[in-house]
Amino acid sequence: MRSHTPAVLLALPLLALAACAATPAEDPDDGGAAAEDGPAELTAITVGAMPIVDTAALHLGIAEGVFAEHGLEVDVVQAQGGAAIVPAVASGQHEFGFSNVISLLQARERGIDLQIVSPASASSGDTSADLSAILTMPGSGISEPADLAGRSVAVNTSANIGEVMVRTLVAEDADPEDVDFIELPFPDMPAQLVAGRVDAVWITEPFLTLARDRGAEVVVFDYATIDPEMMIDAYITTDAYAAEHPEVVAAFSAAMADSLELATAQPEAARAAVAGYTEIDPEVLERLSMPRFPPELNVASLELMAELAHAAGVLDDPGVAAELVP
Structure with a gap:
């Protein structure tokens, strides 16, 4: 990466x-x-x-x-x-x-x-623990940003910072146009991810910690990884x-x-x-x-x-x- x-x-x-x-x-x-x-x-x-x-x-x-x-x-x-x-x-x-x-x-x-x-x-600056991340659930088949191509990813606002972060990381090894972005408020993301209604979420604190408490896994800490x-x-x-x-x-x-x-x-x-x-x-x-x-x-x-x-x-x-x- x-x-x-x-x-x-x-x-x-x-x-x-x-x-x-x-x-x-x-x-x-x-x-x-x-x-x-x-x-x-x-x-x-x-x-x-x-x-x-x-x-x-x-x-x-x-x-x-x-x-x-x-x-x-x-x-x-x-x-x-x-x-x-x-x-x-x-x-x-x-x-x-x-x-x-x-x-x-x-x-x-x-x-x-x-x-x-x-x-x-x-x-x-910590790529192992930052305040923003892309999360998925165990068994989703998503282990790196390129795996998000063809999958659904929740962001809190379309065409804004979350989408920019996801597109930037996906573009390194896949086509970001293949990502299906879905708008969801941050507070709703953990439940929607756990229920399988989205494949991944771009999420920030404190909802990042709350989602991980419910079993979500980190794909990448986007801010720190990009810059x-x-x-x-x-x-x-x-x-x-x-x-x-x-x-x-x-x-x-x-x-x-x-x-x-x-x-x-x-x-x-x-x-x-x-x-x-x-x-x-x-x-x-x-x-x-x-x-x-x-x-x-x-x-x-x-x-x-x-x-x-x-x-x-x-x-x-x-x-x-x-x-x-x-």
């Missing part, structure tokens, strides 16, 4: 502004100094996010006061997917939002003027908001960088933070695989994802990757 060379990390330009991150809301005539008669007022922002392990650094940073230190009061609005988050950011309902990289590339190609302001999470440094998702804002509020965007980027570093330095704290915004059983939470939380934007990984999406037929112009980086 071929693996792509790990990408060289390139710093997100906005993170260079961390030292001049947005100050708390103040009287414009006070020369920028905080009021002496009380604590400075925080700038309120909303962030559209998903209740998954990928957003652990955001929640850890909020809980530990990192965003407050950067002058921000964060209201996290939970959504089930990027299909709801991206339009909310584009319309100005949320100042910032979270989504997987493929969805962001597709949105930019459709003319939605988004830009990445911080990475969110990345593959653990051990793969950036999975990111936080975004609009070009217009960034132009109008550069100090707030700089503050958010700096706060996320600090939060990602905190999650990296304290992985068990990041894992524990997940319990605060999900309903994952504590025993399952202790066993599931967590992502990495690199504080720098992996531009090479973003470009690779664009190329993979193009090859999979879900993105026309891989050049839009450059448009997502301010």
